[in-house]
Amino acid sequence: MSADVAPDLGDEGEVLQDREDRPVLRIGDLVRHPRQPWSGSVHALLSHLQQVGFTEAPVPGPLAEDHDDVGYIEGIGGDDACLLVTTDEAVAAVAQLLRRYHDAVATWRPEVEPVWFDGQRGAGDGGEHLVCHGDVGPWNLVWRDGSVVGLIDWEYATIGTRRTDIAYALHYLVPFRDRSYWQWVLGMPAKPRRRHRMAVFAEAYGIPVDEQLVDEVLASQQAGVDLMRTLAEQGRPRQQQLIANGELDREHRAVLWGQGHRHKFYAKRPRSRRGADHEERPGGLR
Numbered sequence: 001m002s003a004d005v006a007p008d009l010g011d012e013g014e015v016l017q018d019r020e021d022r023p024v025l026r027i028g029d030l031v032r033h034p035r036q037p038w039s040g041s042v043h044a045l046l047s048h049l050q051q052v053g054f055t056e057a058p059v060p061g062p063l064a065e066d067h068d069d070v071g072y073i074e075g076i077g078g079d080d081a082c083l084l085v086t087t088d089e090a091v092a093a094v095a096q097l098l099r100r101y102h103d104a105v106a107t108w109r110p111e112v113e114p115v116w117f118d119g120q121r122g123a124g125d126g127g128e129h130l131v132c133h134g135d136v137g138p139w140n141l142v143w144r145d146g147s148v149v150g151l152i153d154w155e156y157a158t159i160g161t162r163r164t165d166i167a168y169a170l171h172y173l174v175p176f177r178d179r180s181y182w183q184w185v186l187g188m189p190a191k192p193r194r195r196h197r198m199a200v201f202a203e204a205y206g207i208p209v210d211e212q213l214v215d216e217v218l219a220s221q222q223a224g225v226d227l228m229r230t231l232a233e234q235g236r237p238r239q240q241q242l243i244a245n246g247e248l249d250r251e252h253r254a255v256l257w258g259q260g261h262r263h264k265f266y267a268k269r270p271r272s273r274r275g276a277d278h279e280e281r282p283g284g285l286r
């Protein structure tokens with residue numbers, strides 16, 4: 001951490017993430033992020049979730065001029081949480097969590113019009129469009145005693161559809177990526193049964209598995225690449241750093257993997273032997 005981030009913390013603060021553009025600190029029961037223009041909107045969303053009993057979102061804490069506090073959720077999160085989605089039970093639990101989030105947010109009618117990180121406004125149209133979490137990857141889940149107890153990191157919340165979040169989650173959970181991801185990021189001991197994992201997720205959420213869903217995952221992969229590029233061009237340090245670290249290339253490879261393996265999600269007996277291994281990072285917006 002750097003002293004200019006929170007000079008008054010003394011011994012109290014624990015660094016959860018030591019990134020210059022987005023240091024994350026734990027101070028007692030609170031998690032402190034740098035304040036963003038959309039922090040107020042995120043806090044309003046978190047308040048709504050608290051009110052309607054969606055307990056896996058952090059409780060909003062105080063907002064200050066330079067920082068934004070939310071409640072700490074005890075458990076395993078971040079990169080370590082990526083290792084906890086190998087089983088069908090875990091995949092189903094994530095899908096059910098996402099379903100409950102969408103059902104909870106669908107009723108939100110904020111008094112003040114929210115503004116999100118990408119400039120979109122509002123809480124959706126009361127129909128298909130609602131506020132998505134926007135970064136539902138295994139790294140933003142918190143697990144305790146084998147159960148998923150937290151969905152954290154709401155900075156990419158914005159307007160979309162339920163299927164925006166579903167497709168994003170499927171990309172990283174199924175995963176729609178090669179061995180370097182399932183082996184080294186998700187820690188899976190053997191090749192994932194991808195179609196099965198997709199079916200488990202879809203059933204637990206309550207939607208059919210069809211070609212449309214597969215195509216939405218592929219579109220989500222491309223949208224992730226486009227968003228990273230756009231935000232970097234807008235001067236966002238995080239995305240510039242991600243690109244400098246080779247993340248854009250990695251995400252682009254995932255797009256190509258998805259396009260090249262689309263047939264696997266329909267064919268009766270899709271089996272091919274392949275396995276280019278690269279060092280992988282968890283991916284996504286993070």
Ligand SMILES: Nc1ncnc2c1ncn2[C@@H]1O[C@H](COP(=O)(O)OP(=O)(O)O)[C@@H](O)[C@H]1O
Pocket residue numbers: 016017022024031058070071072073074077078079139140142150152153154155285286
């Ligand atoms: N509310 C929270 N409860 C528990 N841990 C948290 C919470 N918020 C963040 N963390 C921890 O801090 C890490 C970084 O925070 P996060 O909000 O995900 O930032 P980033 O945008 O950089 O991904 C997370 O991976 C997680 O380990």
Ligand SMILES: [Mg+2]
Pocket residue numbers: 139140152153286
């Ligand atoms: Mg995160």
